[in-house]
Amino acid sequence: MLGAAIIMVNILIFSYNIFKTVLSKDHDGSYTVGQFLRAAFGIPRLMKLFGKEDKGAVNLDYNGMPVFIVAVARGSIDTVINAVVLLAAGVLILVYGVFALLGHPLNPGAVDALLYKNLYWWGLDMVADGNVLIYTAGVWYLLVPLLTGRKLFGANVVKTVIMVDLLVSMGVWSHHLLGDTSQPMWMRLFSGQLITWGEIFTMGLTLFATLMTIWKARPVKMSPPLQFTLGSMFGFVMGAMAGILQANVGLNVVLHNTQWVIGLHAHALLLTGVGTMLFSVIYTLVPMLTHLEFKFKKLVDWHFWLWMIGSVGMAMAMGMAGSKGMLRRTLYTGGEFTPYTLAAIIFGSILSIGFIIFVVNLVSTLGLKNVFSLVIPEKWQKSTEKV
Numbered sequence: 001m002l003g004a005a006i007i008m009v010n011i012l013i014f015s016y017n018i019f020k021t022v023l024s025k026d027h028d029g030s031y032t033v034g035q036f037l038r039a040a041f042g043i044p045r046l047m048k049l050f051g052k053e054d055k056g057a058v059n060l061d062y063n064g065m066p067v068f069i070v071a072v073a074r075g076s077i078d079t080v081i082n083a084v085v086l087l088a089a090g091v092l093i094l095v096y097g098v099f100a101l102l103g104h105p106l107n108p109g110a111v112d113a114l115l116y117k118n119l120y121w122w123g124l125d126m127v128a129d130g131n132v133l134i135y136t137a138g139v140w141y142l143l144v145p146l147l148t149g150r151k152l153f154g155a156n157v158v159k160t161v162i163m164v165d166l167l168v169s170m171g172v173w174s175h176h177l178l179g180d181t182s183q184p185m186w187m188r189l190f191s192g193q194l195i196t197w198g199e200i201f202t203m204g205l206t207l208f209a210t211l212m213t214i215w216k217a218r219p220v221k222m223s224p225p226l227q228f229t230l231g232s233m234f235g236f237v238m239g240a241m242a243g244i245l246q247a248n249v250g251l252n253v254v255l256h257n258t259q260w261v262i263g264l265h266a267h268a269l270l271l272t273g274v275g276t277m278l279f280s281v282i283y284t285l286v287p288m289l290t291h292l293e294f295k296f297k298k299l300v301d302w303h304f305w306l307w308m309i310g311s312v313g314m315a316m317a318m319g320m321a322g323s324k325g326m327l328r329r330t331l332y333t334g335g336e337f338t339p340y341t342l343a344a345i346i347f348g349s350i351l352s353i354g355f356i357i358f359v360v361n362l363v364s365t366l367g368l369k370n371v372f373s374l375v376i377p378e379k380w381q382k383s384t385e386k387v
Helices: 002-022 033-040 043-049 067-101 113-148 155-169 173-177 185-216 224-246 259-290 297-323 338-366 368-373 378-386
Strands: none
Touching: 002 067, 067 113, 067 155, 113 155, 113 173, 113 185, 113 224, 113 259, 155 185, 173 185, 185 224, 224 259, 224 297, 259 297, 259 338, 297 338, 338 368
16 A cells, blocks of 8 residues: 555656646746646637637637647646545555554444545546546647648647546546445446446547548558557557446446456557557657667567457457456356467467567667666766776
8 A cells, every 4th residue: 555655646746747847937928727727628719609708818829739738738637636536545544554553443434435435436537537548649649640740630629528528537437336236326327327428429539530630641651650559549449349338237237347347448448559559659759769760660560460469359358258257356267268268368478479579679779778778877877887
């Protein structure tokens, strides 16, 4: 718990640094948090549509504010909420643990269990909505225009969609409690199912705007960064659809706490979605920052296809096992799920080979010395050079 608390504090420091940078007063055009968020999410434009004027708006070029910055701001809001809630939960557990070790255990009934679970999942779900979904979408908003040389399609509308998604993300946490019979049914239906389904529209519009940008830029060169960006989108569609299916009061009875949740939903989002997105960033930034092209171009293709086949295959195998009733955190010795676990191991191995190929290509391009210099403190490097 102490380690988790330290991590949350570091996340808060990171988020503070993000907002401090964006709201820097080192220039004449400084503005408050509220003014920035109103401009970023397009509130003045929305008010203008209804014949009203936002008198609190500053001289901030809303139309010129990059969508990427708006996405980072929105994701950082979720990140702060996540860090504060999980930090509080971790400290609470730590306090109970310390008193128990000292021989003076506290009354566990002093904290309402259902209230605690709702607050915990409200905060934890911000990881998915702020860190996974919106930060990834922000990267798409940045990379696709950069790679295609075309402005993001519907950029101004996208900024408002980001605001709507922020509001939606505040009310979806109850899908984690669909299988909890103590959770009121109206909460499971309203928050866990109906509001969660709202993310189909917000993330759907995100994908539409990004893909339309690529379509409008035809013909486009299928460069490695663009290839991995499209793979990332596929992973999000796959993982999100699995999540929407399980965000159903009826289906959740079957899928809750099974390998479907962790495999077809979580692994597809994190490996095929976020992981592939990170590779697209690396394949973009390395040539930009170092002026070096990746040494083995064929290995880039091998990396892409092995990673995609491995991550999708492993997620599908785990998801199919879950649909047949294979639970998480459960050891099965009867062999009833052996075909699925064997398939997951094979596809996981393919995924690993793809990652090893990526590392070999990256180290060969940058040089082993330069790679080590990224993690070795500069003063140590200088002392080694003197010797």
